[in-house]
Amino acid sequence: MILPAQDIPIVRKSLDRLMNTYGPSLLDSDPLGMAHPYPRHEDREVIAFFAAALAFGKAKSVRASIRRVSEVLGDRPAESLRQFEFRGEAGPFAGIVHRWIGSEDLARFAHLIGAALRRYGSLETLFMEGFSPEAPTLQDALAQFHHRLIDLSPRGRRSKKAPKRDSFQYLLPNPAGASACKRLHLFLKWVVRPADGVDLGLWRAPRPDQLIIPVDTHIARISALLGLTDRRTPDRRMADEITASLRLLNPEDPVKYDFAITRLGILGHCPRKPVDHLCAGCPLQDACRHWRRIPKRKKRAAREMASAPPPVPHS
Ligand code: SF4
Structure with a gap:
């Protein structure tokens, strides 16, 4: 079920307030922050693609893995990737592992991007x-993009050292399936939304109103608290439902709230099990189903606790 019409004004107002609190100054908590320092569009594009592919797990370890990949690719990552060819082993990526993604998978992924740059000029x-x-x-465009990229996969067998699970496929999931494909939609959001200090605004023709929300655990949980979805499984249907609700709030740019909502979860300001004194300072409280259910007396106590000075540590 999408957002009921009577809730649109309060949810929009709360999300606008959230965006004013959680903005570009928090980019270091996000993998996207790793693409910003590059001055050239082509370098931002490829680092963003690598960063989105590795955007699973704890934010700190994601950023550490992207940093190591960026170090391998040097100051001109797009040019390095154009020159790179997978030769059946990890090569310069040897020793870099991100969760179950091995260094050989990273080398194959690098080959894929390099081959795309050689044939098409850019991912765009x-x-x-x-x-x-x-x-x-x-x-549909994303499904075709995926198909064309997979066609550029390096030939050759995996080395004996490579993990048995097809972790390479995990780096590039198929958007035609039932999965929400969070990381591919995240990449699209980064390159399609206009440069606003958070997103990069690199691509010209695709429009922000065509984007689908990248659903992760934070988006799924907080969207449910706001009534943007009543689905339980964070899959493609949930992504479509949340996006449809967000279009009611902002038809031209429905996913603009993604960064601010995910900060609430990533920074621990809206934990999985709600904590009343954190809710007391939350910009979403007027629209949040959890906060609305709390009795007035408990809300008062939570506000008092939130505004109390921190305890003095014992010396
Ligand atoms: S009010 Fe509490 S539960 Fe609701 S979104 Fe904010 S922090 Fe999360």
């Missing part, structure tokens, strides 16, 4: 092969 040009301005979302 490759994406545009399947793009239609009439399409309501970028979902």
Whole structure:
């Protein structure tokens, strides 16, 4: 079920307040922050693609893995990738592991990006092969992008040292399936939304109104608290439902709230099990179903606790 019409004004106002609190100054808590320092568009694009692919697990370890990949690719990552070819082993990525993604997987992924740059010039040009301005979302274009990229996969067998699980496929999931494909939609959000201090605004033709929300555990949970979805499974149908609700709030740019909402979860300001004194200072409280259910007496106590000075440590 999407957001009921009577809740639109209060949810919009709360989310606008949230965006004023959680903005670009918090980029270091996000993998996207790793793409910003590069001055060239092509370098931002490829580092963003690598960063989105590795955006699973704890934020700190994600950023550490992206940093190591960036060090391998040097100051001109797009040029390094154009020159790179997978030769059946990890090569310069040897020793870099991100959770179950091994260094050989990273080398294969690097090959794929390099091959795309050699054939199409940029990831944007490759994406545009399947793009239609009439399409309501970028979902079909993304499926074609994935298909064309997979066609560029390096030939050759995996080395004996490579893990048995097909972790390489995990780096590039198929958007045609039932999964929410959070990391691919995250990448699209980064490159399609206009440069606003958070997103990069690198691609010209795809529009923000065609984006689908990248659903992770934080988006799924907080969207449910706001009534943006009543689905339980964080899959593609949930992503579509949350996006439909967000379109009611902002038809031109429905996913603009993504960064601020995920900060609440990533920074521990809205833990899985709500903590009343954290809720007392939360910009979303007027729209949040949890806070609305708390009795007035408990709300008062939570506000008092939130505004109390921190305890003096014992010397
Ligand atoms: S009011 Fe509490 S439960 Fe609701 S979104 Fe804010 S921190 Fe989370």
